[in-house]
Amino acid sequence: MELLMGGGGGNRAVTAGRLLAFAGCLAAAGCERVVDVDIPDPEPRLVVEGRIERLKGTPSDASSGRQRIRLSTTAGFFDSRPTPPATGAIVTVVDGAGRAYAFPEIEPGLYGTEHLVASVGEMYTLFLEYGGDVYEASARLREVPPIDSLYFVYEEETLFIDEEGYRAAIDFVDPAGVPNYYLWEQLVEGVNEIPPDPGNAINLVSRDELYDGQDVIGFQPNDEIAIVPGEHAEIRQISLSRLGYDYYYSLFEQNALGSANPFSIPPATIRGNIVNLDRPHRFAFGFFGAAEVSIAEGVAPAR
Numbered sequence: 001m002e003l004l005m006g007g008g009g010g011n012r013a014v015t016a017g018r019l020l021a022f023a024g025c026l027a028a029a030g031c032e033r034v035v036d037v038d039i040p041d042p043e044p045r046l047v048v049e050g051r052i053e054r055l056k057g058t059p060s061d062a063s064s065g066r067q068r069i070r071l072s073t074t075a076g077f078f079d080s081r082p083t084p085p086a087t088g089a090i091v092t093v094v095d096g097a098g099r100a101y102a103f104p105e106i107e108p109g110l111y112g113t114e115h116l117v118a119s120v121g122e123m124y125t126l127f128l129e130y131g132g133d134v135y136e137a138s139a140r141l142r143e144v145p146p147i148d149s150l151y152f153v154y155e156e157e158t159l160f161i162d163e164e165g166y167r168a169a170i171d172f173v174d175p176a177g178v179p180n181y182y183l184w185e186q187l188v189e190g191v192n193e194i195p196p197d198p199g200n201a202i203n204l205v206s207r208d209e210l211y212d213g214q215d216v217i218g219f220q221p222n223d224e225i226a227i228v229p230g231e232h233a234e235i236r237q238i239s240l241s242r243l244g245y246d247y248y249y250s251l252f253e254q255n256a257l258g259s260a261n262p263f264s265i266p267p268a269t270i271r272g273n274i275v276n277l278d279r280p281h282r283f284a285f286g287f288f289g290a291a292e293v294s295i296a297e298g299v300a301p302a303r
């Protein structure tokens with residue numbers, strides 16, 4: 001199931017208003033004795049969260065080239081604390097013309113530059129040195145269609161809507177004849193809202209197989225969180241490669257049954273694109289991408 005329901009005439013399409021997910025519950029009967037299980041913590045693995053971005057509509061000679069890459073390590077099996085930052089790494093990104101951009105460490109685990117102005121169609125390769133190993137990943141920056149409009153829809157509380165309030169919705173046109181893959185991020189008052197929910201495997205990532213070339217109308221990237229009147233909302237529409245789509249879809253699906261931290265337990269079945277050049281079997285988790293991003297924002301009105 002993708003984002004749309006067929007609608008209207010021509011090639012108009014209307015997004016599904018609600019994606020329903022039902023989960024069963026397992027009840028455990030009383031135990032007669034306590035069994036202590038000793039689960040050794042695995043050796044920490046590197047986790048990479050990075051994307052070279054270009055804002056839709058930014059001129060090619062823009063002076064701002066702010067880019068960020070976050071590095072951390074996996075935590076223990078029962079560790080609920082935030083994942084430890086990976087400090088002291090050497091991070092470099094090289095573009096298709098061979099120009100290298102150093103990403104110095106800005107704060108523990110966060111590396112960045114202000115000088116990489118990205119371009120659509122360009123290939124970017126990440127090189128990083130950490131813990132005695134060298135890692136590499138590559139991604140081509142893909143174009144994204146613009147968000148045509150952002151507006152707010154008020155939803156009353158119902159059997160399927162836990163909290164009444166405004167939801168942010170967007171309209172855009174999917175380009176015809178080419179496969180497109182999307183990731184959406186919704187920020188309210190600057191906070192990125194991506195709850196670990198089964199619906200996110202469908203709602204926040206999508207492929208245009210069922211709506212190629214059509215108008216996408218009234219799509220709500222995060223229909224579970226009510227937006228209070230006066231709050232500022234921002235939706236970021238991000239282009240993905242097919243590999244990026246598969247990665248994020250699997251990540252949301254796995255995290256739906258876990259904690260709010262997708263890297264608290266090594267996602268053994270999810271392989272990103274980070275290659276360890278020294279010890280291939282010790283690949284890093286996470287994903288390095290490159291994307292054009294269209295941004296729309298607004299303030300929820302008083303009712």
